[in-house]
Amino acid sequence: MKRRSFIKSLSLSIACPLIAQDGPSRQERIETLTAPQNPNIALNHLGFLPKSKKPVLFRLPDIAPPAEFLLSDMAEPEPNTPPFKLAGPLKAVDCDFGPCLAGDFSGLERPGMYQITIGDLLSVPFFIRHDLWKRTLPEAFKYYYQQRCGVAVPNVHPVCHLDDGRRRDNGAHIDVTGGWHDAGDLRKWMSTALHSGMAIMRMGRNLGDTWNQNGSGLKPILEEIRWGNRYWLKMQDSNGQIWADCAGGINGDNSDNHWTGNIIGTKDDRYINTKIIGSIQAEFVLVQAMIAQLFKDVDPGYAQKCLAAGLRCRAATTPGTKSTHDITWWLLAALELYRATNLKQWADEAAGLGQNLAALQVQEFAGNQKLIRGFWKESPTNKAPLTNAVYSALPAIALLELAGHLPAHPSAASWRTAVQLHLEEYVVPLCARNAFRIIPYGVYYGSPTKDTYRPLAGELTYRYFLPVRKEFW
Ligand SMILES: [Zn+2]
Missing domain, CATH: 1.50.10.10 (Glycosyltransferase)
Structure with a gap:
């Protein structure tokens, strides 16, 4: 199925309404919903697991900022029971993509189908349920x-x-x-x-x-x-x-x-x-x-x-050792060979490549800044931070897999520490630069192409989208 027809085939019930709260009935609303071009209320359309963090964001248009959000259960209430509602404050948060307010309803763990109102705008309907992603x-x-x-x-x-x-x-x-x-x-x-x-x-x-x-x-x-x-x-x-x-x-x-x-x-x-x-x-x-x-x-x-x-x-x-990319793939390959054969030679090969990979992590603050570290170099001879449209997270995934399957190896603690450093001092501070917690595409030293790079700290810059002026395309 092509992407567009897949999206069209999704249930209408997750389309986004932009209508007054006390207008038509719920059924009428669901039948006539169309998604606005730029919805102001942003939340996870898939919904939330009961125990997960549950943020709601409000992108500020040119109106007086609302002070709170109101959450309601979409199910018809039991007879003689008031409808379930919950209000929470909205607070300004820093965001690379423009002014934004954030609310949080992580405390709500009761499964159900809900909707959020901010001012006179409605969010998409969304679930809180245990089998969310399994569906x-x-x-x-x-x-x-x-x-x-x-x-x-x-x-x-x-x-x-x-x-x-x-x-x-x-x-x-x-x-x-x-x-x-x-x-x-x-x-x-x-x-x-x-x-x-x-x-x-x-x-x-x-x-x-x-x-x-x-x-x-x-x-x-x-x-x-x-x-x-x-x-x-x-x-x-x-x-x-x-x-x-x-x-x-x-x-x-x-x-x-x-x-x-x-x-x-x-x-x-x-x-x-x-x-x-x-x-x-x-x-x-x-x-x-x-x-x-x-x-x-x-x-x-x-x-x-x-x-x-x-x-x-x-x-x-011969397994390649000239780039972080190749080392990572050969590490994962050796680990699966070990799991398939139980032969020590493959565990040893995976562990050896794990040492090589951990050594390519930048564990010090590089580029005259103290904000982030724990990213990977492109290769032993190229200090540029590893960026890739598909594989940027692969070194951390590979070390996690390795530590998980060789937990008693003398280096297992250093593999776990490398992943922890990557998450706490690279992924988290970069995600914090926008209210949506999107991880940018990568960090760079200066401006290696004619694209626009956002200043980060010291000599480091970052981009959300891959550089497009790097090659012929
Ligand atoms: Zn074909």
Whole structure:
């Protein structure tokens, strides 16, 4: 499903009203809701877990600032019971995105569906409930089925791309059908697809049979992973190495983002990029080791086959140690190999890479300031703070995983301390610069591109959006 139609398909009940409180009935309101362009009341549309922090924000328009918010239960009250209401103060807070008031109703833990009124404006209706995110996760998971490539997906597209693909270097046809389309486009990047595999498997690993409340168990997860892996396994060269993409576009462009005639050997066949990228090797090893664990009991033969493919890739590659990015991925890959095989050599490799990664954290106050520290350098030879649209949090995640699985290792305490420093002295102070607690894209020394950089402290600057004048795009 395309993003826009997904958003349109969301229940009307979470659309945002901007109407007077004592106007039409609740039912009439729900039926006629349309979201205002710039709602003044901001809160988490998904809702809140009972024990979580519960902030509400009010972006100040040109009116006298209201002093309080009023929260009401949307359910009809029991007979002879007054409707549930709760009022709280609004206080001015600092925010990079303009003047803002903040209220807090963290003390309210009673499950229900609520709405907040500030002045004559209403918030979106929202839930407080224990199963909040569990209701939403399966909806996100369904997206992968819609994205399947190489097969007809009912109500989405007829059978597609049976002619994927031909090698860029010598034009030879190789069957790399299967996998998922990238997003709103039809390309098949290995890296992003492998991330999806990790996400789906982590959901199954962390939640087990309860990931979906419909009683399906893990079966849909296993099926979707098998579908993704049809493509990933085909992208392994005979020497064990993993190619970068199919249909990624031959000159960094969008030229292969198209439907094809499904006939092999015709002009519209898409290209396989046989380039070998280090981090993709690590991601492939990691994913095959996760699959080996996930299928160990339900299909031991498949589990063994996938582990062997991962080990073949590992044997064909030397883990990269030249960038924080590569070290992090190889650490995670070694850790999953350890979990899949229980062999000490992989625990040792993961721990060694953990030492390398912890050493790349900037633990002192750099750049003539005393405000933040605990970010990572790009590499042992490049002191620029690590920034990445996808992977900025990965070093901390990797060290947490490592400390969690090797808790008795002599360095485990230093891995935990590194993550704590990163959270308390980097993530928290940066998030505090806006009322929405959004983590900026990253910090920089000065202005490395022609983009606008916000001053932070000393020589450090920061941006919320990635630099757009860095490359040709
Ligand atoms: Zn397709």
